Structure formats: structure tokens, C-alpha cells
Amino acid sequence: MPAIGSSIEYGSPLTLTDTSNKIKKGTKGDATVPMPTLLAVVPVILDRARWRWCALKVRAILDGRIRFIISGGAPLSGDTQRFINICLGAPIGQGYGLTKTCAGGPFSEYDDPSVGRVGAPLPCSVVKLVDWPKGGYLTSDKPRLHGEIAIGGPNVTLGYFKNDEKTREVYNSDERRTRWFYTGDIGQFHPIDRKKDILKPQHGEYVS
Structure with a gap:
């Protein structure tokens, strides 16, 4: 981002707004000064x-300039995602990744209106589910297959530093x-569908 002229600002939950707990009276919060777009x-x-805070108040603090919000680190509830999207007028993308995968993994598209899921894998990674019989999760489960999430690709790190046993366990x-x-x-x-359930009537549009 800096290569194309963008700047990066860092903030803390305790110093985000002018009235946050750790902000000295009379000073500006982390989100007030830079007016971020992402x-x-x-x-x-x-x-x-x-x-x-009320999302409308947050929108005023950010001057309505937010174009896209990225959420990660933990699951985001569908209710919160929908609410913030409507009040701030900006789409929210959810990502799933770890330090071991250089944060690479599934990420939702900019124009994806669905909530409660993280979308398709990024170009740098592939994702698969692996059976965990002990926990009762199998890739043969119906109607939706379940399993342990495994991420592969060039973004996956080489392993744990000086810990070969742990590396062999999860890599x-x-x-x-x-x-x-x-x-x-x-x-x-x-x-989202099955091709065997999709028909093409005379009007030329596929329906399911």
C-alpha cells in the first residue's frame, strides 16, 4: 500500500476515539486524525x-470516508456484520488465516453480501477439510461436509523454530x-447449488 501512495495508521481499542478511556482530554483519537478509507x-x-458507540456516531467520527472494512482474528457475528454494513455504508470482508500461513487463507469478496462465512481462498492458498473421527467430524457428513481446516500453498511457513516435533505434528x-x-x-x-438440480427452460435462463 505505501508503494502506491497510501499511508498506514495504527490504533488501539482504548485510544480509538476522542472520548476513549486512554485518551487525554483535549487530544484526538486514533481514528479521528487519519480519517481512514480502509x-x-x-x-x-x-x-x-x-x-x-452506535454505528452512526462512528460514521460521523470517521467522516463517512470508509470504503471497505476488513475483519479478522476471530469470527464476526452475522448480525453485527449486517448492522455495521448498513450503518457505515461500507462492505465488510471477513478473512481467515494464521501466522503460520502468513495470514493467507479464505477471504470474502468485496461485493459479497452474505454474512457468517469467509469466502473463497486467496490466490496464494488452497484449503481442504480433513476427517477428525474422534471428534465426530467427517468430510462425508451430509448435507454439509465438516472437518479440520488445512491450508496449503507457498504462503505456509516452514515450521516452528527449533521444534521439530511440533512441526511434524501440524505440517x-x-x-x-x-x-x-x-x-x-x-x-x-x-x-450453493448442484448442477444436476439446475434446469435450462426455453427462455434460456438457468433455474434451480
């Missing part, structure tokens, strides 16, 4: 904007030399 936050900040490479990290998180894919 906001990357953890879900707790958006929850506070919804319940404590491996397949026959295509794709390096995989097993996250320990349980997830599910969200199929």
Missing part, C-alpha cells in the same frame, strides 16, 4: 461500535509438494 479491525471493535507436504498446515480448527464448506 479499516482493518477485530470483531470486538465492530461489536462495540454496534452496542456502545506436512503432499505428493505435489504442496506444503500444508493443519490449523486445529473445525470448519465446513458451504455449497
